[in-house]
Amino acid sequence: MKKRSLALLLAAAMVTGLTACGGGGSETTAAETTKAAAAETTAAPAEGEKSDAPAEGEKSDAPAADGEEITLTVWHIAIDETRHQTVTNAMNRFMEKYPNVKVVDVPNENDPYKTKLATAMAAGEEPDIFVSWGGGWLESFIDEGKVLDIDDRVKEIADEYYPAALSLFQIKGKNYSLPYSCGPVPVYYNKQIYADLGLEVPTTIEEFEANCDKIKEAGIIPLALGNSSQWPAALTFTYLSMREGGTQPFLDAYNRENGGTFEHESFIKAGARLQDWVKKGYYPEGCNGINYDTGGSRMLFYNGMAAHIVQTNGMFSNCRSEAPEFYENNLGIFGFPVIEGTDGNAKQILGGGNAYSISASCEHPDEAFELIHMLTDKEFGQESVDIAGVISGVKGVTMPNELTKAADEFIQNAEYIQNFYDQFLPTDLGALHKQTTYDLVGLECTPEEAAAKMEELAKQTLDK
Numbered sequence: 001m002k003k004r005s006l007a008l009l010l011a012a013a014m015v016t017g018l019t020a021c022g023g024g025g026s027e028t029t030a031a032e033t034t035k036a037a038a039a040e041t042t043a044a045p046a047e048g049e050k051s052d053a054p055a056e057g058e059k060s061d062a063p064a065a066d067g068e069e070i071t072l073t074v075w076h077i078a079i080d081e082t083r084h085q086t087v088t089n090a091m092n093r094f095m096e097k098y099p100n101v102k103v104v105d106v107p108n109e110n111d112p113y114k115t116k117l118a119t120a121m122a123a124g125e126e127p128d129i130f131v132s133w134g135g136g137w138l139e140s141f142i143d144e145g146k147v148l149d150i151d152d153r154v155k156e157i158a159d160e161y162y163p164a165a166l167s168l169f170q171i172k173g174k175n176y177s178l179p180y181s182c183g184p185v186p187v188y189y190n191k192q193i194y195a196d197l198g199l200e201v202p203t204t205i206e207e208f209e210a211n212c213d214k215i216k217e218a219g220i221i222p223l224a225l226g227n228s229s230q231w232p233a234a235l236t237f238t239y240l241s242m243r244e245g246g247t248q249p250f251l252d253a254y255n256r257e258n259g260g261t262f263e264h265e266s267f268i269k270a271g272a273r274l275q276d277w278v279k280k281g282y283y284p285e286g287c288n289g290i291n292y293d294t295g296g297s298r299m300l301f302y303n304g305m306a307a308h309i310v311q312t313n314g315m316f317s318n319c320r321s322e323a324p325e326f327y328e329n330n331l332g333i334f335g336f337p338v339i340e341g342t343d344g345n346a347k348q349i350l351g352g353g354n355a356y357s358i359s360a361s362c363e364h365p366d367e368a369f370e371l372i373h374m375l376t377d378k379e380f381g382q383e384s385v386d387i388a389g390v391i392s393g394v395k396g397v398t399m400p401n402e403l404t405k406a407a408d409e410f411i412q413n414a415e416y417i418q419n420f421y422d423q424f425l426p427t428d429l430g431a432l433h434k435q436t437t438y439d440l441v442g443l444e445c446t447p448e449e450a451a452a453k454m455e456e457l458a459k460q461t462l463d464k
Contacts, residue, residue: 070364072371073104073127077113077354082321082388083314090380094371101367110293111229121146128362129372131354132177134169135423136430138357142171148358151175153369160378164411165393168419169355177355179393180376181384183313184410184417185235185350186333193220193307194332201334203346205243205273208337212282215307222282224306226290226297227441230434231422233274233287236310237437238350238421239336240270246343247416253455254425256462262454271440271447278441288442295322302326310336312352313407316389327389333406347415352423353393429454429461 078087084107091103106127108116114137120126121141132138141147154175158166165182166175187208194201194211197218202208212222227233241250245266252260277283284306290296298315300306302323309315319327338346356372358365374380381392386400391408399405411417422430436450445453 067100069100069102070367071102071104072129072362072364072368073106074129074356074371074375075106075108075113075117075127076131076356077108077110079107079109080317080321080388083317083384083390086380086383086387086390087375089383090375090377091371093379094374097374098367098370101364101371103371111231124361126359126361128364128368129356129358132169132357133352133354133420133423134171134177135419136426137423138169138176139171140427141357142176146360147176148360148362148365148368149174149176150178150358150365150369154178157373160395161376161393162395162411164414164417165353168351168353168393168417177357178372178376179353179355180380181313181390182353182393182411183316183351183391183407184414185239185310185312185336185352186407186410187308187310187336188301188315188319189308189332189334190301190304190306190330191332192330193304201332202337203335205337205339212277212280212308216281220304221284221300221306222308223277224297224301224309225283225287225441226292227288227438228291229293230438231420232292232297232311233441234420234422234434234437235312235350237270237274237440238418239310240273241266242348242350242418243336243339243344244269244342246345247348247418248343250418250421253458254462256458262458263448263451267451267454268447271437271450274437274440275443275447278443283441288438298322313390316403316407320389327403331403333403335410345415347413349410349414349417350420351411351414351417352420355393426461429457432457 074091076087078084087107088105091105095101095103113131117126117130121144126146132141138147151174154166158175161179162182165179168182169175169177169179189201193199193215197214199211199214200207202211215222225232225236245264248258249260249264249266252258253262253264254260284290284297284300287297292298292311295318297306297309298318301309302319316327319331335346335349338344356375358368358372362368376392376394378394378396381394381397384390384392385397385404389404391397391404391411399408418424421433424430425433432454436445436453439445440447440450
């Protein structure tokens with residue numbers, strides 16, 4: 001595969017309409033963090049120049065126990081109150097154990113973070129620890145020598161984590177991260193609306209569309225969608241393509257094997273059905289202008305104006321933080337329905353998560369690895385599901401309620417977990433996938449045109 005430079009990574013991020021974060025933000029230690037820090041914040045990197053990175057796998061000779069006063073800066077995206085609480089709790093546990101280490105907590109809004117980190121990496125001003133989604137986005141940084149190889153360290157503690165969770169973030173068979181969230185993408189639904197309209201949970205697309213028609217007749221939006229940042233609609237497109245063709249067409253197109261192409265009929269059919277849902281009025285008017293990250297589409301769902309939303313595992317945390325009564329009384333989930341007579345099946349699920357990596361320029365890799373271990377360990381995992389409702393990738397966690405048990409069962413019962421296309425693919429191709437999906441939702445291109453654009457760039461990016 002051709003090497004992708006940080007310049008290409010940054011350019012691809014900007015094409016999607018993201019804006020780099022400038023000054024005016026703040027950085028805090030975990031102990032100083034309050035609820036106000038859950039709002040979008042940005043910060044400059046820690047003061048002082050970074051030293052050259054140690055050799056891959058090499059451990060420093062200065063463990064935290066020697067009393068040296070050091071600082072570790074962490075960039076993450078846990079900005080809602082409940083997830084942020086679990087992060088700061090873990091940071092505080094770490095600083096209690098290592099009082100000579102100051103952890104600088106820098107939460108960021110999801111999409112601006114991508115450009116912010118790419119900019120920092122290109123400038124050599126990256127944080128010590130950063131969050132990623134794995135896949136091509138992380139691989140771009142690895143190709144540039146910006147990410148510390150922690151494979152040997154991870155292998156020593158690998159039995160603490162689910163193999164599926166670790167595998168989502170492996171690059172070319174090596175570990176560069178530790179996962180702190182790993183969950184499925186279900187269909188979230190309003191149980192009260194279903195009860196009021198006498199609807200049953202669907203298992204097929206035909207049943208789902210019949211429900212959506214009845215919901216629309218009742219004056220309710222069938223599917224909440226805020227797609228201004230382009231990735232939310234891509235979740236539905238990915239599921240539809242998997243339900244049409246199974247998992248193999250995407251893998252063949254990506255690997256350039258078995259005649260695989262992004263013009264496979266499964267992608268075209270997925271685009272056609274997505275546009276059909278737009279034309280039927282299943283989505284809110286102007287959904288490409290609604291911002292999911294700032295809560296626009298979630299509010300439609302919480303307020304009963306929309307009956308469903310297709311979202312990541314992070315929706316549990318959002319809902320629990322923003323609408324706790326709705327979370328307790330009305331929130332339900334079901335698996336994305338199957339399309340009868342196709343190669344897809346219900347045990348092929350879309351999922352993903354987030355993980356912490358360490359920058360190659362980090363001056364204190366031992367302390368940094370101990371910190372990301374504590375930010376992802378069993379104690380964190382239990383708090384994550386108890387406080388935020390988010391499933392982590394660590395073993396031994398007790399699920400606190402039926403919702404989290406159901407989400408965990410999706411992972412346990414899955415025969416295949418497909419990482420998000422835009423994260424799995426190289427950065428420029430992932431950006432185009434989001435853009436073409438955005439254009440499909442906006443009815444600005446045909447499914448065939450979207451597929452042709454993907455295949456054209458795939459030939460340039462993926463062909464060896």
